Amino acid sequence: MSTNRATSQPRVLISGGGIGGNAVALQLLRAGIRATVAERTAAPRPGGQAVDLRGPSVEVAERMGLMPGIRKRQLDERGMKFVDAAGRDVVRMPAEMFDGKGHIADIEITRGDLNQVLLDVLAAEGGVDYRYGEWITALEQDDTGVDVTFASGSTERFDIVIGADGLHSATRRLAFGPEEQFATYLGGYMSFFTVPTPEDLEPHWFTMHSVVGATNIGLRPDADPTTAKALVTIRTEADPALRRDVAAQQALIRQRLADAGWEAGRILDAMNESADFYFDELARIDMPTWVHGRVALLGDAGYCGSPLGGQGTSMALIGAYVLAGEIAAHAADPERALPRYEEVLRPFVAKAQELPPGGLKAMTPKSAFGIRAGQTLSKLMTAKVMKPLMMKMMTKTESYDLPDYSAQTTAN
Numbered sequence: 001m002s003t004n005r006a007t008s009q010p011r012v013l014i015s016g017g018g019i020g021g022n023a024v025a026l027q028l029l030r031a032g033i034r035a036t037v038a039e040r041t042a043a044p045r046p047g048g049q050a051v052d053l054r055g056p057s058v059e060v061a062e063r064m065g066l067m068p069g070i071r072k073r074q075l076d077e078r079g080m081k082f083v084d085a086a087g088r089d090v091v092r093m094p095a096e097m098f099d100g101k102g103h104i105a106d107i108e109i110t111r112g113d114l115n116q117v118l119l120d121v122l123a124a125e126g127g128v129d130y131r132y133g134e135w136i137t138a139l140e141q142d143d144t145g146v147d148v149t150f151a152s153g154s155t156e157r158f159d160i161v162i163g164a165d166g167l168h169s170a171t172r173r174l175a176f177g178p179e180e181q182f183a184t185y186l187g188g189y190m191s192f193f194t195v196p197t198p199e200d201l202e203p204h205w206f207t208m209h210s211v212v213g214a215t216n217i218g219l220r221p222d223a224d225p226t227t228a229k230a231l232v233t234i235r236t237e238a239d240p241a242l243r244r245d246v247a248a249q250q251a252l253i254r255q256r257l258a259d260a261g262w263e264a265g266r267i268l269d270a271m272n273e274s275a276d277f278y279f280d281e282l283a284r285i286d287m288p289t290w291v292h293g294r295v296a297l298l299g300d301a302g303y304c305g306s307p308l309g310g311q312g313t314s315m316a317l318i319g320a321y322v323l324a325g326e327i328a329a330h331a332a333d334p335e336r337a338l339p340r341y342e343e344v345l346r347p348f349v350a351k352a353q354e355l356p357p358g359g360l361k362a363m364t365p366k367s368a369f370g371i372r373a374g375q376t377l378s379k380l381m382t383a384k385v386m387k388p389l390m391m392k393m394m395t396k397t398e399s400y401d402l403p404d405y406s407a408q409t410t411a412n
């Protein structure tokens with residue numbers, strides 16, 4: 001094995017410096033393995049609205065020593081509500097109604113802030129070898145290592161390659177096959193971007209408005225009260241022309257929000273100026289295996305459940321914790337470590353990938369009648385009798401038995 005000569009630890013390359021990539025880099029560092037992280041963007045990518053941490057992912061964040069940073073940036077979200085085109089409340093669901101286990105989770109933090117917490121802890125503990133603006137163009141593996149060619153033209157040999165490069169993972173394409181083999185389109189697109197907080201927006205509430213024509217818009221609190229996170233959900237046929245074409249993505253949003261009422265006008269104005277516009281298709285990734293020889297997939301790259309499922313960040317954090325733990329436990333034997341990672345994590349992912357009943361259709365009714373029916377259903381969910389059903393749905397992953405890797409990866 002081509003171990004790092006200075007430390008005789010395996011040489012690990014992580015493709016993607018998002019939540020999964022940074023979390024696995026941190027845990028490997030604690031096991032004495034200083035990984036290389038190749039991130040395609042020129043700097044850490046900002047953006048994203050609130051992501052949920054529940055049950056076992058809160059436990060992992062505790063064990064990783066992330067909680068002090070998370071507590072500082074945690075959102076104070078007090079409930080979720082639907083409003084009509086004039087901004088009047090239609091349904092209100094306070095967070096305490098579901099004891100912090102409903103749509104508003106134990107911990108809500110914006111995706112960009114969570115990534116920054118990981119980067120801060122990594123930097124404080126000595127950092128890893130970050131290569132921004134770099135990505136893998138070819139992979140070739142044999143029994144003793146993986147030869148990697150980078151976009152910059154350099155080639156290097158690693159013992160293990162981790163693909164944490166998101167839904168459209170290049171590592172997955174190079175080592176496992178084309179995206180079409182593993183992706184299921186879930187019927188639409190979601191967009192997130194930061195907007196100035198409208199004056200009349202109720203603070204601390206996640207506010208949503210359903211628009212006739214299979215579209216939903218919302219504003220969620222940000223850590224900074226002067227800004228909010230806009231989200232736009234659009235149900236439509238898949239359109240490959242939308243991939244990476246920001247002008248076409250924004251044109252679709254403009255068309256759907258043209259007569260939407262509520263804060264649509266301000267959301268559109270802010271979209272034109274936003275520095276963190278994010279738009280992607282809603283898709284699920286299902287793979288027969290996340291491991292091929294010395295290459296393993298982590299997070300959305302291997303088991304994306306889409307923002308509809310609300311567990312993507314939990315899966316990436318827990319996946320990173322298990323993957324680093326198994327690599328550390330079998331440092332001299334990647335061929336044992338990587339299949340163990342898959343074996344230990346599969347039961348959690350199987351539950352976490354389940355989508356809420358009705359999927360995207362329930363979230364984006366087409367007609368005014370459908371919108372009213374959806375709101376009646378939401379009102380029903382606030383009834384006491386429905387609470388146990390809601391709680392069961394939202395706590396389905398809480399029984400996962402998290403392994404303990406503290407002997408291998410101890411926080412400083």
Ligand SMILES: Cc1cc2nc3c(=O)[nH]c(=O)nc-3n(C[C@H](O)[C@H](O)[C@H](O)COP(=O)(O)OP(=O)(O)OC[C@H]3O[C@@H](n4cnc5c(N)ncnc54)[C@H](O)[C@@H]3O)c2cc1C
Binds near residue numbers: 299
């Ligand atoms: C900007 C952004 C905003 C998001 N906002 C939300 C949100 O609001 N709500 C939600 O539920 N989910 C959101 N997601 C998805 C969410 O982050 C993931 O579902 C989850 O955190 C799992 O993390 P991950 O590390 O697998 O993927 P991600 O967090 O998506 O990270 C993947 C990383 O890989 C990088 N990358 C992509 N291709 C390559 C390549 N070829 N080589 C190297 N690096 C590459 C990306 O730039 C990114 O930094 C967002 C993702 C991004 C990138």
